[in-house]
Amino acid sequence: xxxxxxxxxxxxxxxxxxxxxxxxxxxxxxxxxxxxxxxxxxxxxxxxxxxxxxxxxxxxxxxxxxxxxxxxxxxxxxxxxxxxxxxxxxxxxxxxxxxxxxxxxxxxxxxxxxxxxxxxxxxxxxxxxxxxxxxxxxxxxxxxxxxxxxxxxxxxxxxxxxxxxxxxxxxxxxxxxxxxxxxxxxxxxxxxxxxxxxxxxxxxxxxxxxxxxxxxxxxxxxxxxxxxxxxxxxxxxxxxxxxxxxxxxxxxxxxxxxxxxxxxxxxxxxxxxxxxxxxxxxxxxxxxxxxxxxxxxxxxxxxxxxxxxxxxxxxxxxxxxxxxxxxxxxxxxxxxxxxxxxxxxxxxxxxxxxxxxxxxxxxxxxxxxxxxxxxxxxxxxxxxxxxxxxxxxxxxxxxxxxxxxxxxxxxxxxxxxxxxxxxxxxxxxxxxxxxxxxxxxxxxxxxxxxxxxxxxxxxxxxxxxxxxxxxxxxxxxxxxxxxxxxxxxxxxxxxxxxxxxxxxxxxxxxxxxxxxxxxxxxxxxxxxxxxxxxxxxxxxxxxxxxxxxxxxxxxxxxxxxxxxxxxxxxxxxxxxxxxxxxxxxxxxxxxxxxxxxxxxxxxxxxxxxxxxxxxxxxxxxxxxxxxxxxxxxxxxxxxxxxxxxxxxxxxxxxxxxxxxxxxxxxxxxxxxxxxxxxxxxxxxxxxxxxxxxxxxxxxxxxxxxxx
Ligand code: C2E
Ligand code: MG
Ligand code: MG
Numbered sequence: 119x120x121x122x123x124x125x126x127x128x129x130x131x132x133x134x135x136x137x138x139x140x141x142x143x144x145x146x147x148x149x150x151x152x153x154x155x156x157x158x159x160x161x162x163x164x165x166x167x168x169x170x171x172x173x174x175x176x177x178x179x180x181x182x183x184x185x186x187x188x189x190x191x192x193x194x195x196x197x198x199x200x201x202x203x204x205x206x207x208x209x210x211x212x213x214x215x216x217x218x219x220x221x222x223x224x225x226x227x228x229x230x231x232x233x234x235x236x237x238x239x240x241x242x243x244x245x246x247x248x249x250x251x252x253x254x255x256x257x258x259x260x261x262x263x264x265x266x267x268x269x270x271x272x273x274x275x276x277x278x279x280x281x282x283x284x285x286x287x288x289x290x291x292x293x294x295x296x297x298x299x300x301x302x303x304x305x306x307x308x309x310x311x312x313x314x315x316x317x318x319x320x321x322x323x324x325x326x327x328x329x330x331x332x333x334x335x336x337x338x339x340x341x342x343x344x345x346x347x348x349x350x351x352x353x354x355x356x357x358x359x360x361x362x363x364x365x366x367x368x369x370x371x372x373x374x375x376x377x378x379x380x381x382x383x384x385x386x387x388x389x390x391x392x393x394x395x396x397x398x399x400x401x402x403x404x405x406x407x408x409x410x411x412x413x414x415x416x417x418x419x420x421x422x423x424x425x426x427x428x429x430x431x432x433x434x435x436x437x438x439x440x441x442x443x444x445x446x447x448x449x450x451x452x453x454x455x456x457x458x459x460x461x462x463x464x465x466x467x468x469x470x471x472x473x474x475x476x477x478x479x480x481x482x483x484x485x486x487x488x489x490x491x492x493x494x495x496x497x498x499x500x501x502x503x504x505x506x507x508x509x510x511x512x513x514x515x516x517x518x519x520x521x522x523x524x525x526x527x528x529x530x531x532x533x534x535x536x537x538x539x540x541x542x543x544x545x546x547x548x549x550x551x552x553x554x555x556x557x558x559x560x561x562x563x564x565x566x567x568x569x570x571x572x573x574x575x576x577x578x579x580x581x582x583x584x585x586x587x588x589x590x591x592x593x594x595x596x597x598x599x600x601x602x603x604x605x606x607x608x609x610x611x612x613x614x615x616x617x618x619x620x621x622x623x624x625x626x627x628x629x630x631x632x633x634x635x636x637x638x639x640x641x642x643x644x645x646x647x648x649x650x651x652x653x654x655x656x657x658x659x660x661x662x663x664x665x666x667x668x669x670x671x672x673x674x675x676x677x678x679x680x681x682x683x684x685x686x687x688x689x690x691x692x693x694x695x696x697x698x699x700x701x702x703x704x705x706x707x708x709x710x711x712x713x714x715x716x717x718x719x720x721x722x723x724x725x726x727x728x729x730x731x732x733x734x735x736x737x738x739x740x741x742x743x744x745x746x747x748x749x750x751x752x753x754x755x756x757x758x759x760x761x762x763x764x765x766x767x768x769x770x771x772x773x774x775x776x777x778x779x780x781x782x783x784x785x786x787x788x789x790x791x792x793x794x795x796x797x798x799x800x801x802x803x804x805x806x807x808x809x810x811x812x813x814x815x816x817x818x819x820x821x822x823x824x825x
Contacts, residue, residue, distance in 0.1 A: 143169075143241070156232075156252040159239050162207045165192025168247060177232070177252060179225040194224075202291065203248070210238025211246050218253075220267060231264065276343075276364040279352065280305040284315070287352055287359060296336040296366075305360065308334050322349045322360065331367060342371040386436060387443035390457035395465050396515040398455060399508070411453075414475055414511075416466040417504040417522035418446065418482065421534040423462035426499065428683060434492060438499060441490050449482040465522075479503050479537040487535070502529040503537035511540045524548060551607070558591075558604055558613055566592050567617060569624050570787035573796065574640070574758060574778050577771055582800055583778060584640035586676070587625040588787045589617070609646050618649040619658055628790060630667035637797040642674040642704060647681050656695050663699050670700030674725060677703065679711030682721065690721065697722040707760070709742050719753050726750050730761025733781070737770040747774055 143159075147169050150157040156174035158167050167174075170183050180186035192200070209215045216237040223230045232252045239249035270277065276293040278286060284305035289297055298307050306315045309332065321328045327348045334343045343364040352359040382394040390398075399412070420426075420442060427435035439462065446464055447456045455467040471478060483501060490497045504526025512518040521540040524547075529538040561567060567589055574584035591599035608614040621643050629641040649655060663670055675696060682689055682705075696703055704725035705718075709732055726749065732742050743759075750757035759771050762781030771779055785796070 282358040420462040500535040572787040674702040676706040736767040
């Protein structure tokens, strides 16, 4: 059988008396048996009735006291009731308290309402029990009153009635669990500050009610509560009072604070984020900043961060970002907000800096470039900064960011590790660039791209053994535009996919066309980094193998060393795929990248093209050329010298046994008809030049050392 506490009466300090009896239990029970009012002793630890007089047995609907004592009252007891009984037990021990409450008992499941007065009773073994006396049992009490009392008991909402002096007049159990009632001015104590108390009382004087979310003092420490306070009269005395209803919103507040933190901060570095920057610039009032405070924004980007991330891994990249974040923060005043937009891009909002912008930019760049310790390695990075002044270069977020970005772009173009101020001419550059992008799209649609071919010549025989396809833009006004002016733009915008497809298709057809004419020469075409990584590459190559008359072994694709950096497995798979279709792969501009020679034998590379910068050093000593020739021999790849312009250069290459050369010395890139003509006339030329052939040195490395 369960018993339920129904209505809570406060335990005013003045009602506490020494009520725990020290007489022997047997004497006391004897006395209680003579009473007509129900009296029983409850053993809180065992959840059993330890004693009941006859009236109590009737109330509990038990035939005998013995049967009543056997009932397990804990069986159906709710946790709330259990906890409250334990609280009373503690209170009897600590304060010898006496309470009076309205209860609902459920003897055999039927509710019985009564007013109970109870106090501590020391049981055998010196354990604290509870002596209960049922004063009245009004079974006709209005159900609503019963239910509202029950609701007050079980709700988590804290309801407290304070007197005008701030003392507690009434509190429901939930309030009692958190209220610090010791002080007379409990409301002031609750609110934590007399200022807040006075402000609220002032507001209540005219508005009669008010609401706040405040951090209040509770038995559990400081908690965030949502308070609703009403001015009213105490129903008992008729005096002024305040009815305060509170909900603990601590968790909600913490979640809100976290959400608001995340909304304005970058989780990796703890710096502000883009949304903060935007708000700061556009809503000065939110941040209580004076319009005149903001001087400029710095748009900062770590130089070559992508390479660092790709090569050293993301964990290392994150360390770099966090270190750079700290250094930027340490380089500026606390009032200058530092934010990370994402990736390696940072924005600093500089406040009240006057003419010191260059000084600040220099300081940031210097601090960022200090060595970074990461595990066993020490590393350095640099950064570039674009500066846009507020409000001269824009007073809106978008404009300021755009202009600072243009200035950053200019700083990068100036060779990185620099800072640049925005200027109107940068905007013109952008206009030009946009125009170029549009023109390129149109050029692709109207077939304005053509391929020229530069012969690849066998050094030993002076015979054309191949030709490199080099794209040109046949511009309607400007004439022939070289690839250096448009390939990078196509690469950035993604147009390279379409242009690259065109080049590969035309080059493949040309190989088949020359072969049909009897010229079985190797045609090579350049692949851009983006094309090399594109999912469209393999399907395109498969299509190409189906061209009538095409010999895949006479089609070669040129890639650069930098394209071999990064995900090795993916690169290897692509290269093997190209080889399996029967095509060849050449390493273009070799020697200029970050060469790790160890990787070369891993990849199916059939040809290495020595970069022109090394050929330029000939006929003087060039150990790099010697090294490349030796490497080529070891991995079974042909070696081609690019950009051969003079006869002495060629003579030297011949001495060292270089396989092929390309260069203005023999022929510049030419329209296809001219190359076809040269090929048609080739047999006669070979005979003429064969006499010039020089003996080939056995060991190119040794030869280069001698030269
Ligand atoms: P690359 O693949 O290394 O091509 C060789 C470049 O060197 C060509 O410049 C060629 O004209 C030039 N060259 C050859 N011999 C000499 C010489 O003796 N002296 C001098 N000074 N230059 C010589 P071009 O045609 O301007 O091409 C430049 C670069 O543009 C190419 O370098 C290649 O990276 C890229 N490119 C050209 N066509 C394409 C293409 O269809 N697709 C892609 N992705 N890139 C291309
Ligand atoms: Mg090339
Ligand atoms: Mg090249």
